[in-house]
Each structure stands twice: as structure tokens, then as C-alpha cells.
Amino acid sequence: MANDKSRAVYGIDLGTTYSCISQVDKYDQAVVLRNFEGDATTPSVVYFESESNMIVGKEAKNMLPVEPEKTVSFIKRQIGNDEAFDKSKNTTPYHCDPVEISALILKKLVQDANDLGDNPEPIKDVVITCPAYFGNKERLQTKQAGISAGLNVLGIINEPTAAAISYGMKIDERRTILVYDLGGGTFDVTIIVVNGGAIKVVATGGDHHLGGVDWDTELAKYVLNTFNTQNGTAYEYDSLSANARYDLLLSAENWKKNLSARQTAKVNFSYEGKSVNFDLPRETFNAITEDRLNETIDATRKIIDIAKDKGYNTIDEIILVGGSSRMPQIKDRVEAEFGLPTRLNDPDECVAKGAAIYAMNEAYAQAVKDWEEGTIDEAPAPLTDGQKRTRIVNVTSKTYGLGLDKDMVGNLIFANSSLPVSRTRSFETVQDGQTGVLLPIYESDFTDEEKDQTVEDRFCNLATEDISVLKITGNHPKGTEIKVTFSIDNEGILSVNATRESDVIDFKLKIAGVKDEEELKKSQDFIANATV
Numbered sequence: 001m002a003n004d005k006s007r008a009v010y011g012i013d014l015g016t017t018y019s020c021i022s023q024v025d026k027y028d029q030a031v032v033l034r035n036f037e038g039d040a041t042t043p044s045v046v047y048f049e050s051e052s053n054m055i056v057g058k059e060a061k062n063m064l065p066v067e068p069e070k071t072v073s074f075i076k077r078q079i080g081n082d083e084a085f086d087k088s089k090n091t092t093p094y095h096c097d098p099v100e101i102s103a104l105i106l107k108k109l110v111q112d113a114n115d116l117g118d119n120p121e122p123i124k125d126v127v128i129t130c131p132a133y134f135g136n137k138e139r140l141q142t143k144q145a146g147i148s149a150g151l152n153v154l155g156i157i158n159e160p161t162a163a164a165i166s167y168g169m170k171i172d173e174r175r176t177i178l179v180y181d182l183g184g185g186t187f188d189v190t191i192i193v194v195n196g197g198a199i200k201v202v203a204t205g206g207d208h209h210l211g212g213v214d215w216d217t218e219l220a221k222y223v224l225n226t227f228n229t230q231n232g233t234a235y236e237y238d239s240l241s242a243n244a245r246y247d248l249l250l251s252a253e254n255w256k257k258n259l260s261a262r263q264t265a266k267v268n269f270s271y272e273g274k275s276v277n278f279d280l281p282r283e284t285f286n287a288i289t290e291d292r293l294n295e296t297i298d299a300t301r302k303i304i305d306i307a308k309d310k311g312y313n314t315i316d317e318i319i320l321v322g323g324s325s326r327m328p329q330i331k332d333r334v335e336a337e338f339g340l341p342t343r344l345n346d347p348d349e350c351v352a353k354g355a356a357i358y359a360m361n362e363a364y365a366q367a368v369k370d371w372e373e374g375t376i377d378e379a380p381a382p383l384t385d386g387q388k389r390t391r392i393v394n395v396t397s398k399t400y401g402l403g404l405d406k407d408m409v410g411n412l413i414f415a416n417s418s419l420p421v422s423r424t425r426s427f428e429t430v431q432d433g434q435t436g437v438l439l440p441i442y443e444s445d446f447t448d449e450e451k452d453q454t455v456e457d458r459f460c461n462l463a464t465e466d467i468s469v470l471k472i473t474g475n476h477p478k479g480t481e482i483k484v485t486f487s488i489d490n491e492g493i494l495s496v497n498a499t500r501e502s503d504v505i506d507f508k509l510k511i512a513g514v515k516d517e518e519e520l521k522k523s524q525d526f527i528a529n530a531t532v
Contacts, residue, residue, distance in 0.1 A: 008119070008120070008121060008124075008125060008363070009023070009125040009126065009127070009154065009356070009359040009360055009362070009363045010022065010023050010033075010110075010113070010123055010125070010126045010127075010356060010359060011023070011030075011126070011127050011129070011162065011352050011353065011354065011355025011356030011357070011358065011359050012106065012109060012126050012127070012128045012129065012146075012352060012355060013129050013159070013162070013349075013351040013352035013355060014044070014076070014102060014105065014106065014128050014129060014130070014142065014145070015041075015044055015076065015183055015184060015185075015351075016044060016074055016075075016076040016077060016183055016184050016185025016186050016211060016213075017043065017044055017073075017074070017183065017184025017185055017211070017212065017213065017323070018041040018042060018043055018044060018184060018323065018348070019041065019042050019043075019044050019105055019106075019109055020032055020040060020041045020042070020109075020348070020349060020351070020352035021033050021109045021110065021113050021123075021352060022349065022352035022353045022355065022356035023356050024356050024357060024360045030166065030353035030354070030356045030357050031353075032349045032352060032353065033112075033113040033116070033117055034112075034116065035057065035108070035109070035112040035113075035116075036057075036112045036115070036116065037057065037058055039058070040348065040349055041323075041348055041349075042056070042057045042058070042105070042108060042109060042112075043057050043058055043060065043061040043073075044073065044074075044075065044076065044105050045057065045060040045061040045064065045071060045072065045073045046060055046071070046072045046073075046075075046101050046104050046105065047059070047060035047063040047067070047070060047071045047072075048070045048071070048072075048093035048094060048096075049070075051094045052529060052530055052531060053530075053531045054104055054530055054531065054532050055532070056104055056105055056107075056108035056532045057108055061073070061250075064246040064249075064250060065243050065244075065246040065247035065250060066243070068242035068243055068245075068246050069093075069242065070093050072092055072093065072096075072101050074185050074213065075098050075101045075102060075105075076098075076102070076185060076186065077185055077186075077208060077209055078098040079098050079099075079102070079134070079138045079141050079142060080134070080135065080137045080138040080141065080208075080513070081098070081513075082512055082513045084097060084098050085097045085098065085099070085141075085513045096526075098141065098145075099141050099144050099145045099148055099515065099523060100145075100148060100523050100526060100527065102142070102145035103145045103146070103148035103149040103523065103527045104149075104527065104530060104532055106128075106145060106146060106149040106151065107149045107150075107527055107530070107532050108532045110123045110126075110149065110151065111532065123151075124150075124151060124152050125151075125152045125154050125359070125363065126146060126151050126152070126153060126154065126359065127153070127154050127155045127156070127157055127355045127356075127358055127359040127362065128142055128143070128145075128146050128153060128155075128156055128157075128355070129156070129157055129158065129159045129162050129351050129352070129355050130142045130156055130157075130158065130159065131158070131159055131186045131188050131206055131208065132158040132159060132160050132161070132188045132190050132201075132204040132205070132206060132397050133188065133204065133205055133206040133207075133208065133397040133398075133445075134158075134208075134397070134492070135397070135398045135443045135460065136398070136400075136443060136462060136492070136493060136494040136511065137443075137460075137462060137511050137512075137513055137514060139156050139491060139492050139493050140493060140511065140514045141513065141514060142156055143156055143491075143493075144514065144515055144520060144523070147520060147524065148520065148523040148524050148526075148527050149527055150524065150527065150528060154359055154362050154363065155358070155359075155362055155490075155491055156491045156492070156493070157354075157355055157358050157392075157491075158188075158190070158201070158204065158394065158397075158492070159181055159183075159188055159321075159351045160179035160181050160188045160189075160190035160192065160201075160204065160321070161190070161192065161199065161201060161354070161392060161394060162350075162351045162352075162353075162354030162355045162358060163179050163181060163319065163321040163345065163350045163351050163354055164177060164179055164190075164192045164194060164199055164319075164354065165199060165354035165355075165357050165358055165390055165392075166345070166346065166350040166351070166353045166354035166357065167194070167319055167345050167350065167354075168194040168197075168199055168390075171194060172196055173195075174193065174194070174195040174196075175193070175194050175195075175316040175317065176191065176192070176193050176194075176202075176312060176314060176315050176316050177191070177192050177193075177194055177315070177316060177317055177318070177319055178190070178191050178192075178300070178303075178304070178315050178317075178318045178319070178338075178340075179191075179192060179318075179319055179321060180296070180300060180318055180319070180320050180321070180325065180330075180334060181206075181320075181321045181322045181325075181351075182211060182212065182296060182320070182321075182322040182324040182325045182330060183211050183212065183322040183323065183324060184211050184212045184213055184322075184323060184324060185209075185211035185212070185213050186206065186207070186208060186209075186210065186211050187206050187207045187210040187211055187295075187296055187299065187322075188204065188205075188206040188322075189204070189205055189206055189296070189299050189300045189303045190203070190204040190205075190303070191203050191204075191303055191304070191307045191312065191315065193312070197390050197391055198390075198391045198392075198393075199390065199391070199392045199393070200392075200393040200418075201392075201393060201394045201395045201418075202307045202310060202312050202395070202416075203303045203306040203307045203310065203312075203395065203416045204303065204395055204397050204416065205299055205302060205303045205306075205397065205445075206299060206397075207295065207296075207299060210292065210295055210296065211322075211324060212253075212256070212322075212323065212324030212327075213249075213253075214292050215256055215289045215292055215324065215327070216249055216252040216253045216256060217237075217249065217252070218288050218289045218291075218292060219252040219255060219256060219285060219288065219289070220237065220245075220248045220249050220251075220252040221237045222284075222288045223248065223251075223252065223255075223267055223269055223276070223280075224236075224237050224240075224248065224269075226267075226276055226278065227269055227271065227274070227275075227276040230276050231274040231275075231276065233274065235271070240271075244271060248269065251269065255267055255280060255285075256285070256327070259280070259282045259285050259327075260326050260327050260328060262282075263281065263282050264279050264280065264281050264282065265279070265280045265282075265285075266279060266280075267279070267280045282328070282329075285329075286329045289329070293329060293330070293333055297333065297334075297337055300334075300337075300338075304338075306416055306447065310416070315338075315340060316340075317340055317341045317342070317343060318334055318335075318338065318340050318341070318342045318343070319342075319343050319344075319345040320334070320342060320343065320344045320345065320347060321345055321346070321347050321350050321351060322347055322351075323347055323348050325344060325347045326344070326347060331344065357390060358390060358392070361383075361390045364380060364383060367380035368380060392490070393418055393419070394418070394419045394490060394492065395415075395416045395417060395418055395419060396413060396415060396416070396417050396419060396421065396488050396492055397415055397416070397492070398415055398443045398444065398445065399411055399413065399414045399415045399443070399444050399445070399446045399447065400412060400413045400441065400442065400443055400486050400488070400494055401413075401441075401442045401444070402425065402427075402439060402440070402441060402442070402484055402486075403438070403439070403440030403441070403442060403455070403461070404427075404452065407454055407455055408452055408453070408454060408455065409440075409442045409444075409452070409453060409454075409455050409459065410425060410451055410452050411446070411449075411450065411451055411452075411453065412424075412425055412451075412484075412486045413486050413488060414446075414447065414449050415445065415446070415447045416447065417488075419488055419489065419490050419492065420487070420488060420489050420490055421487070421488050422485060422486070422487040422488075423485070423486050424483055424484065424485040424486075425483070425484055426481050426482070426483050426484075427481070427482045427483075427484060428478075428479045428480065428481055428482070429476060429477075429478055429479065429480045429482065430478060431478050432476075432477050432478045433476070433477075434476065434478070434480075437482060437498075439484070439496070439498075440461050441461065441462045441494075441496060441509065442455065442459045442460065442461055442462070443459070443460045443462055444456070444459045444460065446459075462494075462509075462511050462512070476500070480500065480501070481500070481501070482498055482499075482500055483498060483499045483500075484496065484497075484498045485497050485498070485499075494509070495509065496509045
């Protein structure tokens with residue numbers, strides 16, 4: 001298999017709270033590569049010792065209550081946030097943006113896997129996962145995090161899809177599966193049809209700011225209120241010092257984990273010379289976090305309704321993934337609400353493993369193409385049964401449209417459309433000799449198929465005015481037809497082009513917050529020179 005590069009590829013679950021890297025080994029098994037500390041997952045936390053020396057992982061997480069001003073966590077929640085990408089405004093240490101901080105986490109994962117593994121060559125080719133509901137900007141920025149880390153990103157794949165790949169390798173019959181993915185900082189719900197090696201995504205949705213850390217926060221606030229009641233104090237959670245707040249939050253995470261294994265957790269908390277000690281029953285924890293659980297149930301019902309509208313009326317089973325799905329309340333409530341068998345499927349590692357299987361398939365497909373085109377001399381060895389070819393039909397989680405005027409948007413591609421997809425719509429110039437057309441491009445969670453609708457606050461304009469003007473050359477009369485085409489590839493990434501009277505117009509979509517080549521090169525140099 002001299003030309004077979006299918007095993008020299010890796011899947012990375014770049015998580016909000018923990019990250020993980022996996023590979024398909026010589027025994028055709030997707031396995032997680034452990035980090036320097038011997039753990040399968042690495043905390044997605046970065047501590048800045050200096051401008052060029054960082055600590056990533058468990059030790060960094062331990063620094064949160066010690067030097068919170070030099071420590072960054074939950075950075076995935078800032079992907080797509082333009083303010084966080086403005087280095088003159090953001091408050092991350094040394095003005096690193098979310099792409100660069102994510103790249104430091106990726107560098108740690110790859111560096112440890114290189115140092116501790118028996119890989120014949122340094123890790124280069126990877127597939128990186130992201131939440132299914134990530135939009136165009138977030139996907140591009142996730143990809144740029146991998147590029148900044150010096151990696152060749154073969155693709156971006158949705159986390160629930162990766163989980164379904166990992167699970168789907170074990171079943172041969174056709175099944176419709178609901179993937180309930182509750183991670184540390186994000187929530188995804190996706191309905192997928194698995195049929196042997198074929199996976200079709202039917203509908204997907206989720207919440208960028210809902211995950212296990214929100215359970216931790218609710219518990220931390222409850223403990224602080226109990227502390228106040230017993231000690232006659234009136235501290236407010238948001239008014240605590242950053243050190244005290246992180247100390248309490250990390251303790252809450254441990255109490256939560258204890259309650260997943262036992263019916264009662266021992267709570268001990270001290271602050272400014274006072275303390276509180278009490279036994280916390282699991283029932284109390286369930287009660288104080290019920291609202292967060294309800295949010296996931298509401299989101300799940302919404303996706304089930306979308307699937308039904310598309311003709312998928314039956315779900316065979318639900319698989320639970322994401323570390324926070326270990327909480328007993330999740331399985332109990334999901335089964336009670338939906339009356340379906342529920343399986344906890346390798347919650348911490350299945351996303352990375354599925355990404356590794358997908359990466360192997362992508363590498364194999366490319367090797368076959370290279371052989372057919374004569375780029376390589378030998379055909380790649382056929383995949384074995386354990387390397388079963390995976391075919392995926394994904395959907396877009398967002399709706400995309402073009403601004404018609406300051407108040408209206410004309411939607412072209414709607415959420416939960418199968419990928420790849422391309423839609424074209426015609427417009428006309430409004431005056432003689434017009435030399436430009438403003439192209440505000442909107443992304444939204446809108447799911448009802450109305451082509452023209454009023455712009456709402458929940459709509460995100462991907463392109464700002466100075467970078468979304470389509471230039472028109474020549475002296476054309478009013479009413480000249482302009483055809484605008486939106487295309488979304490299998491990764492869920494949008495491209496836009498326009499034509500006038502069969503001529504392609506020079507237009508390149510530049511999305512605010514996504515790095516250009518010069519900015520990306522600076523980030524690559526920064527990450528390459530950083531010590532983690």
C-alpha cells in the first residue's frame with residue numbers, strides 16, 4: 001500500500017470544554033490518541049505564561065481560579081463573534097482571537113500525538129468537527145484554526161454526523177436515529193438515517209450557548225445561595241471575583257460528576273473566612289437544572305417536527321453523545337419524553353472517532369482519484385470490511401438570502417436543505433449606467449420557506465458594505481438582469497457568484513471576521529513560534 005495514505009489522516013473533535021484526536025489504526029479500529037498526561041481528552045483551556053509561552057490542557061484549567069485574567073476557556077463560544085476577533089477590543093491575553101486560541105489547542109493535541117504515537121510521519125491531514133448549527137462564518141473560522149496550526153484540513157464535519165458515523169459502522173440495517181449531543185458548552189440535535197455505509201442527515205439544530213457548563217453554573221449559584229442563607233451574607237454570583245467564581249464553578253463541575261455516579265454529593269465551599277457544608281441529593285440538582293434540560297427537549301421537539309414535515313415520521317432510537325449526556329437526568333428525561341430506546345454511545349470519544357473514519361474515507365477517495373488521473377502509479381488498496389466506505393448526505397443548518405433593500409431579504413437556500421446545493425435568483429439594476437450593486441448577504445435560523453421577508457434582529461449580515469459591492473463595468477440601461485447564485489458545499493460553506501448577460505462578474509465574498517491570506521499567514525507564524 002505504498003500509495004495508500006488513508007491511515008495517515010486524523011479526526012479531531014475541537015470541543016468547547018474538551019478536545020480529542022483519533023485515527024483508524026492498523027486493525028481497522030478508530031482509536032483515540034492520548035495526550036502527554038495519559039488522558040483521552042484534553043481540556044480546551046489555554047494559559048498564557050507570556051506572549052510566546054502557553055500551557056494548554058489540564059494544567060491550564062487548574063490555573064483558572066489562580067490567574068483567570070491570563071487563562072482562556074470556552075473559546076468555541078466566541079467563534080463567529082466579530083467583537084472577539086477585533087484585536088484592538090478583545091480582552092484575551094495578548095489580543096489573541098478565537099481562531100488563534102483554537103489553533104493553540106489543536107497544536108497541543110497534534111504535538112502530543114506526534115510525540116507519543118508511532119506515526120511514520122508528522123500529523124498533517126485532519127478532519128475537524130464543529131456543531132451542526134454552525135453557520136458559514138463559524139465553519140470558515142474553524143477551518144482557519146486548523147490552517148493556523150499548520151494542518152491540512154481535509155474537511156469540516158458536523159459533530160452529530162461524526163457521532164453517527166462512529167455508531168453506523170456497527171449496524172447494517174436501515175435505521176432512523178436521533179442524535180442528542182450535549183457537550184460541555186454546546187448542544188446539537190440531529191435526525192439521521194443510517195443505512196449500512198450511507199448516512200443521510202434529515203434535520204439539524206441546536207444552541208451555541210447551551211451545555212454542561214450551564215448545569216455547573218446553576219449548581220454554583222445554588223451553592224452560593226445556600227452559603228448566603230447559612231452565613232447571613234448576600235454575595236451575588238456575578239459579583240464574585242473572577243478567582244472565586246472559577247473556583248466555585250470548577251467545584252460545581254466535580255459535584256455534578258459525583259452526582260452522575262452517586263445519589264448524593266458532599267458539598268464544601270469556603271469564601272472570605274466563612275464556609276458551608278451539606279449533602280446535595282441528585283433530586284435537588286435535577287430540580288435546579290430543570291430549565292436547562294427543558295431547553296434541550298424543546299429544541300429536540302422542533303427538529304422532530306421539521307423531520308416530520310419532510311416525511312420522516314418514525315425514529316427508531318436515540319443515541320446520546322457528549323460528555324454531559326452522562327448525567328442520569330438526561331437519559332431518564334429523554335426516554336420519558338419520547339418513549340424511545342436510548343443509548344449512551346461512547347459520549348467522550350465517538351465524535352473524534354467518527355471524524356477519523358470520515359477522514360480515512362476522504363483520503364481513500366482522493367487516492368483513487370489521483371490514481372485515475374495518473375498522479376500516482378499504483379491504485380490504493382481496497383478498503384476492508386472494517387474500513388467500510390461511508391457516504392454522507394448532509395444538510396445546511398442555516399438559511400441564506402440576499403438583501404433586497406434595507407428592510408427585506410430574499411431567501412435562496414433554506415435551513416435543512418440537502419448538500420451540496422445551489423440556487424440562483426435574478427435581479428435588475430434600478431438606474432441607467434449603474435456601476436455597482438450592494439450585496440448584503442443574510443444568514444438566519446429562519447426555517448419557513450418564504451422567499452421574501454422582513455429583516456429581523458436574528459439575521460446576521462455576513463458581508464459589510466465596504467466588502468460586498470458587486471462592480472459592474474460598461475454602460476448598461478436600467479433593468480439590466482443580474483443573476484446571483486448561492487452555493488453551499490458538503491462542508492456547509494457558502495460561496496456567491498454573479499453573472500450579467502452570461503458574463504461572470506468579478507465578485508469575491510469577503511466575510512467579516514474571516515482572515516484574508518495575509519492575516520492567516522500572521523496567525524500561522526504566531527502559532528508556529530508559540531510553545532505549548
